[in-house]
Amino acid sequence: MGNRSYLYLKNENEALNIFDANNSLPFFWLLLLDKETLGQQIEVWKKAETYESTHDEEETEKYLALNSNEISISKQRFEINAKNGRIFLLKHFPKTIPLFDDFIDLIKEKSKNYDHLELDISQFSGFYNSLDEFCDALNDELLAIEADEPLKIKFLIVEDLIGHGTGFENAGNVEFTALTSYQNALKNRGIPTFKTVKKFNxxxxxxxxxxxxxxxxxxxxxxxxxxxxxxxxxxxxxxxxxxxxxxxxxxxxxxxxxxxxxxxxxx
CATH class of the missing domain: 1.20.58 (Methane Monooxygenase Hydroxylase; Chain G, domain 1)
Structure with a gap:
């Protein structure tokens, strides 16, 4: 099965899974984040980890039901972060722009009946020695984007802009997979191995x-x-x-x- 990640559109009554990934964390998803939004979710994750260590499975499930494990991104944040992310890509990875633009356009089109996005990426922490290490990796990636330091980017692999860029389409996004940008990325796709950085334990x-x-x-x-x-x-x-x-x-x-x-x- 692997460690899966999901990108959803949500409202009070419904959730639509539009992209997912297996054993990768797509970089385009991270471009939709900002430090404040991520920081708030990291606090939730760490509180949940502490709670889980002192309570049984049933109590933990009830706690998680009340405290979402997903990162919520408002439409306003999405617009701002997507714009800033595009500037970063255009400057340092211009070949990714056609696919990124189509990725953003699809989200905008699909989100008309939804009020926010959600990223479910907690399973990906399984590649790290601890939750702290995973959170540090996410923070480092956002800091590299903000500081305009492309050499410090770890999650973008240009040889695989499907697995490490958009993720795999879902919810019957046939129109997206038919796009030239997606087909080109699929044709050029390599299968790189994700290498975890092991820290001293x-x-x-x-x-x-x-x-x-x-x-x-x-x-x-x-x-x-x-x-x-x-x-x-x-x-x-x-x-x-x-x-x-x-x-x-x-x-x-x-x-x-x-x-x-x-x-x-x-x-």
Missing amino acids: KKALLINIGLLFLCPAFSVLAYKMFQQDGFKLSTLLLSILNVGFYCAFIWNILAQIKSYRKENVKN
């Missing part, structure tokens, strides 16, 4: 070190089984698993050390 490092120290015990057990029973399938499987655990834990430890060194170099 002291807890993960200590856990992997502790588990690594347990591996010799299984090595001894496998050796005793071999001495007692000779070469058997169970002994072979235990030995293979033991070697696999050694490799996995050492790999994780080295990855955490690498992340730690990178963070210290930056600081």
